[in-house]
Amino acid sequence: MKEFDLIDRYFNRRSQNRDGVVLGIGDDSALLKPPANTYLAVSTDTLVEGIHFTPDIPAKDLGYRSLAVSLSDMAAMGAEAAWVMLSLNLPEVQPVWLEDFSDGFFELMDKYDLQLVGGNTTSGPLSVTTHVTGFIPPEMEIKRSGARPGDLIYVTGTLGDAALALYLMKQQESVSSYLLSRYHRPTPRVETGLFLRAKANAMIDISDGLAGDLNHILEQSHVGAKIWVEKLPLSTEMKETVQRLTGSLSLAFELALAGGDDYELCFTISPSNEAEYLKNHPGCTCIGVVESVPGLKLTCQDQPFVLKKWGYQHFD
Ligand code: ADP
Ligand code: MG
Numbered sequence: 001m002k003e004f005d006l007i008d009r010y011f012n013r014r015s016q017n018r019d020g021v022v023l024g025i026g027d028d029s030a031l032l033k034p035p036a037n038t039y040l041a042v043s044t045d046t047l048v049e050g051i052h053f054t055p056d057i058p059a060k061d062l063g064y065r066s067l068a069v070s071l072s073d074m075a076a077m078g079a080e081a082a083w084v085m086l087s088l089n090l091p092e093v094q095p096v097w098l099e100d101f102s103d104g105f106f107e108l109m110d111k112y113d114l115q116l117v118g119g120n121t122t123s124g125p126l127s128v129t130t131h132v133t134g135f136i137p138p139e140m141e142i143k144r145s146g147a148r149p150g151d152l153i154y155v156t157g158t159l160g161d162a163a164l165a166l167y168l169m170k171q172q173e174s175v176s177s178y179l180l181s182r183y184h185r186p187t188p189r190v191e192t193g194l195f196l197r198a199k200a201n202a203m204i205d206i207s208d209g210l211a212g213d214l215n216h217i218l219e220q221s222h223v224g225a226k227i228w229v230e231k232l233p234l235s236t237e238m239k240e241t242v243q244r245l246t247g248s249l250s251l252a253f254e255l256a257l258a259g260g261d262d263y264e265l266c267f268t269i270s271p272s273n274e275a276e277y278l279k280n281h282p283g284c285t286c287i288g289v290v291e292s293v294p295g296l297k298l299t300c301q302d303q304p305f306v307l308k309k310w311g312y313q314h315f316d
Contacts, residue, residue: 001093003121010102011086011116018082018115030117032083032133039141041079041134045069049126053184054169059097061184062128063104068188069207070132071108072263075193076205078142079134081112086119087129112190140197142267147202147221149292151268152275154284156189158235159210160252163259164242173245178237186263192283196267199274203267209258211307214266215296221268227288229300232256253300257307 001009012025022031034040047053047066057065067084074081086105109116114132161182168175189205196203202221206213210232218225234252242252268290269275278284291297298305 001095006093006098007119007121010098011119016113016115018113021083021115021117024115024117025119030083030085032117035135037138038135039079039138041074041077041136041141042131043070043073043077043134044129044131045073046127046129057184058104059100060104060107061181063101063106064108064185065104066128066130067105067108067114067132068186069263070130071112071188071190072186072205072207072265074132074134075188075190076142076203076265077134077136078140078193078197078200078203079136080194081114081132081134081190083117083133084109084114085131086116087131088119088121089124089127090121091123091126108188136197142193142196142200142203143220144202144204144217145220146200147217147223147225147268147290148270149223149290150271151201151290152271152286153214153225153227153266153268153288153290154278154286155206155210155233155264155266156192156283157187157262157264158233158238159206159257159262159264160232160255160259161235161238162186162261162263163209163255164238164252166259166261167251167255168241176237176241178235179241182235183261186261188263189265192265196265196269200267200269203265206262206264206266208260210262210266211257211296211298217266217268218290218294218296221290222294224291224294224296225288226291226297226299227257229253229257229298229305231285231287233285233287253305254307257298 020033165175165179165183202217204213204217238252
């Protein structure tokens with residue numbers, strides 16, 4: 001199959017027409033018209049086989065995941081995603097694989113009414129790059145640098161599930177479908193990101209582990225924080241599996257703090273009405289507080305908690 005046929009068959013035919021797309025797929029570049037008086041938020045992510053996903057990931061999940069990680073970045077900024085570019089490095093053209101990949105990819109495209117406006121297709125070792133452009137009204141963005149002493153620290157969802165799935169795979173233990181889907185199909189917290197506009201002071205999405213990612217907020221905001229480890233949200237599945245395998249919850253806390261691939265949001269918010277509301281907001285958990293003294297302190301039931309490894313880093 002020629003490159004153009006491939007693009008037409010699996011990617012072009014499914015693109016809708018969104019406002020602002022003057023020219024979509026098919027020319028040397030797309031032409032886009034942003035709405036008046038908005039910032040464009042742009043973000044790109046590459047997933048490489050063997051680094052960001054295992055070779056056995058179903059193509060449909062890979063399609064879904066490739067977009068999910070970029071939508072998570074948009075959410076973490078408070079931006080509303082609109083236009084997407086997709087660059088594929090494929091070792092070979094396999095119609096069934098491409099069909100499945102594009103099904104997973106467009107499942108999330110359609111859910112959020114996004115338009116694919118271009119990309120690139122080459123042969124090479126399997127990798128997928130997504131580039132997303134979104135909108136945000138000026139001064140509504142939620143940066144990493146806005147945390148203030150006294151802010152409460154929240155996270156969405158549950159932490160460590162994806163890292164536990166990966167851990168179990170490496171140990172050649174069986175992995176439940178729940179844990180596997182938490183790893184293969186992370187849920188970008190799009191609605192929460194938009195809801196937190198003009199409410200949260202700082203936000204980041206957790207891709208490399210809570211401790212390391214929260215540290216980016218702390219450093220850029222010139223503050224410190226205390227985390228109550230016993231409050232970290234753990235799924236029932238996480239608690240049961242780790243208890244069964246190790247007889248305690250330590251591993252669960254380690255994975256929640258330092259495991260990657262969660263794609264949950266971590267944000268700080270002043271203890272105002274919103275914070276009170278969020279305390280009872282299903283899906284958000286208060287896990288700590290921002291302090292003026294730099295550094296991240298971890299306690300579990302008021303005792304210091306020592307974390308051995310601080311999350312994932314490339315080139316380590
Ligand atoms: P050029 O050689 O000018 O860079 P290409 O021949 O690579 O253009 O691509 C032709 C058109 O198809 C361009 O509009 C490009 O954005 C689009 N395109 C290429 N690959 C993809 C893809 N995987 N998904 C969506 N659009 C793509
Ligand atoms: Mg060209």
